[in-house]
Amino acid sequence: MKRKKHPLPEKSFFKHSKKIHFLGFLLIATVTLLAYCLLIKNSSFDQTMLYSWAWIVNYLNVKLFFVFLILVFVISFLVSKIDFNLKDAYFLIIIFVLSFSLSSMMWSSPDPNPDVAEFFGVAKYIELNGLWDYVKNFGTENLKGYRFHSLLPIIGLSFLLFGESPFIVHIIASILYAFIPVLVFLLSKKLFNRKIAIISSFFVISMPFLLVQSSMFLVDVPTVFFVLLALLTFYVFLHKNKVWYYFLTVITLLFAITSKRPAVLFLLLSFFVLFLIVKQKTGFHIKHLSIKAFIIFYVLFIIIFFFVFFKIDFFSNQITLDISQANIIGKPPHYENILSYFFQIHPLIMLLFIVFLVFFAFKPTLSKLFLFVWIFFPYIFLYNTTIRYMLPAFPAILIAAAFVLSKFKKPIVIFAISVIFLSSLLSVIMGYIPLLKNEFYDNNIKLAADYTNKLGVYDIGVYMFYKDLKYKASPKTEIYGYVFDYYSNKRVYYDISESVKQVYSPELGLNRFNVFEYYENNDYLNPDYDAVVVFSNTQDYQTINDSDIKQVAETLNKSYNLNKTFSVGKSGIEENKFAFIYIRE
Structure with a gap:
C-alpha cells in the first residue's frame, strides 16, 4: 500500500520562503557594504585613467555615502515586494x-580627455567642407594626423543640419x-x-x-x-x-x-x-x-x-x-x-x-x-x-x-x-x-568659453603658451585650441605657438596635426579681436622667452584689459591650463 504524499502547508512554505529571501537580502547587503569598504580603503589599486577611485575618494563624503547606502538597502527591500510584469x-x-x-x-x-580636440576638429571640417570633401581628403596633408571614426561624420553632418x-x-x-x-x-x-x-x-x-x-x-x-x-x-x-x-x-x-x-x-x-x-x-x-x-x-x-x-x-x-x-x-x-x-x-x-x-x-x-x-x-x-x-x-x-x-x-x-x-x-x-x-585642468577651457559666451563680443583669439612642455605634452596639444571652439559660440581664431612647435618638431617625430584654414589669421601675432583668451601652464606666461609670446603680450598690454582668470583642477592627461581672458579697451 502506497503512502500518500502530504504537501507542506502553504503557510509554512511561505514562511520558509520569506526566511530564504531575507537571508539572501542580508547576504547581498553585507557583501555590498564590505565591497565598498574594500574599494574605498584600497582605492590606490584602481589605475583607471581619469576616473580612478584614488581621485574619487578625495571628493567622496565616505560617512554620508554609507548612510545613503543603508537607505539603498531599505529602498531595494521595498522594491523587491513589487511583482513587476511588463511586456x-x-x-x-x-x-x-x-x-x-x-x-x-x-x-x-567637461570632457577631460584630449581626444575631444581631434574629434571636434574632424566634425568641424565636415561641417565646413561637406562629407564628400572629407572622404576625398582624409589621409592627405589637409587632414594630416586626423583619424577616421564612423561617429565623426554623423556629428559633422548634424552640425551642418542643426548648428554647431x-x-x-x-x-x-x-x-x-x-x-x-x-x-x-x-x-x-x-x-x-x-x-x-x-x-x-x-x-x-x-x-x-x-x-x-x-x-x-x-x-x-x-x-x-x-x-x-x-x-x-x-x-x-x-x-x-x-x-x-x-x-x-x-x-x-x-x-x-x-x-x-x-x-x-x-x-x-x-x-x-x-x-x-x-x-x-x-x-x-x-x-x-x-x-x-x-x-x-x-x-x-x-x-x-x-x-x-x-x-x-x-x-x-x-x-x-x-x-x-x-x-x-x-x-x-x-x-x-x-x-x-x-x-x-x-x-x-x-x-x-x-x-x-x-x-x-x-x-x-x-x-x-x-x-x-x-x-x-x-x-x-x-x-x-x-x-x-x-x-x-x-x-x-x-x-x-x-x-x-x-x-x-x-x-x-x-x-x-x-x-x-x-x-x-x-x-x-x-x-x-x-x-x-x-579635478581636471581642462575644465578651465570650458569655464573660459562659458564666460565669454555671455560677453558681447564677436571674435576671439585663442593662444596657448607653455613653459617646459617637452615631456608633458599629449599628441593633441597642438590643436587644443579646438576645444575652446567646441564650447564657444563665438568666431574663434587659433594657431600653434612657438612653445608647442618646439615639442612637435619634425626631428622628434611628433608633428601630427595641421591647423585648419578656418582658424588661421595672417596677423595672428598682433591680436585685433574683441577678446583674447590665453591658456598657459604658468601664471607668469609673459616671462616665457619665446618671440611670439613677447609680441602678443605687447599688444595685450597696450590695447586690452585683463577681465577674468580661471584656475581650477589638480591633474589631467594634458598640461595645466591657467585661463586669462582679455577684453579690448
Whole structure:
C-alpha cells in the first residue's frame, strides 16, 4: 500500500520562503557594504585613467555615502515586494528613457580627455567642407594626423543640419548610449532567455565608467553601440537568411570596425561562435546563402578595396598607430590593474562574473563560449592598456553576471538589481561628477568659453603658451585650441605657438596635426579681436622667452584689459591650463 504524499502547508512554505529571501537580502547587503569598504580603503589599486577611485575618494563624503547606502538597502527591500510584469515593448521604452535621462545628468560636465580636440576638429571640417570633401581628403596633408571614426561624420553632418553646439553632441551620444541596454536585451534574449535579458539591461545602466562618458565627445561608448549592433544584425541575418539582412550586416560591420580600430578584435571570434550557435539550432550552412547575397558581398568588397587602396598610406599609418596604442606593439604608460574592473563596473557584478567562469568551466555551452571569447580574445591584446579599450566587452561581462543572478528567485533578483543600480548611481552623484567638475585642468577651457559666451563680443583669439612642455605634452596639444571652439559660440581664431612647435618638431617625430584654414589669421601675432583668451601652464606666461609670446603680450598690454582668470583642477592627461581672458579697451 502506497503512502500518500502530504504537501507542506502553504503557510509554512511561505514562511520558509520569506526566511530564504531575507537571508539572501542580508547576504547581498553585507557583501555590498564590505565591497565598498574594500574599494574605498584600497582605492590606490584602481589605475583607471581619469576616473580612478584614488581621485574619487578625495571628493567622496565616505560617512554620508554609507548612510545613503543603508537607505539603498531599505529602498531595494521595498522594491523587491513589487511583482513587476511588463511586456517587452514597454520594458524597452522604459529602459531607453531611463538610460537617456541618466546620461543627460552628465551634459554639464567637461570632457577631460584630449581626444575631444581631434574629434571636434574632424566634425568641424565636415561641417565646413561637406562629407564628400572629407572622404576625398582624409589621409592627405589637409587632414594630416586626423583619424577616421564612423561617429565623426554623423556629428559633422548634424552640425551642418542643426548648428554647431555641444548640445548636439550630447543628444547623439546619449541616444547611442540609451540604445546599448536595448541591444543587450535583444541579443541576450536570443542567446539565453528573457530573465537574463532584463537583468543584463539593468546592469548596463549600473556601470559608472560607461555612464560618466555616455554624453562626451568620445568614440568609446559609441563603439560599444556599433559592436553590439553588428553582433545582433549578424545573428538575425543567420536566422532570417535574407539578402536585406545581409546588406544590413555588412553596413553595421563597417560602422563597427571604423568606430575604433581595436573594435575588430571583439568581432572576429564572436562572429564565428555566433555562426556555430545558429548552425547548432537551425542547421544553417554557407551554401544556403542566395546568389544575390554573394553579388552584394563582391560589390561591397570591390568598393571597399579601392577605397582602402587609394588611401593605403593613411590606413597603414593609422593601423600602426592604433595597434601601438592598443598595446599589440607598444605599451602605453596608462595601463590598468585588473582590479580596476571591480571599481569601474561594480564589485557585485564582477563577483557574479567570476561565478560564471566556474559555470563555464564545469558546464560549457556555445552561448557561454560566445561570451567567453567576446571578452578574453580582445583581452589577450588589450590587457595592459587603458580600460576604455575593453569597453566593447563590458556587455558580455554583464550578460555573464546576469546568467548567474538569474538562477535565484525573483525577489532576490529584484533586490540585487536595485542595490547594484542605486549604489552605482550613488557613486556617480557623490564621486564621479564632483571629480569631473573639480579635478581636471581642462575644465578651465570650458569655464573660459562659458564666460565669454555671455560677453558681447564677436571674435576671439585663442593662444596657448607653455613653459617646459617637452615631456608633458599629449599628441593633441597642438590643436587644443579646438576645444575652446567646441564650447564657444563665438568666431574663434587659433594657431600653434612657438612653445608647442618646439615639442612637435619634425626631428622628434611628433608633428601630427595641421591647423585648419578656418582658424588661421595672417596677423595672428598682433591680436585685433574683441577678446583674447590665453591658456598657459604658468601664471607668469609673459616671462616665457619665446618671440611670439613677447609680441602678443605687447599688444595685450597696450590695447586690452585683463577681465577674468580661471584656475581650477589638480591633474589631467594634458598640461595645466591657467585661463586669462582679455577684453579690448
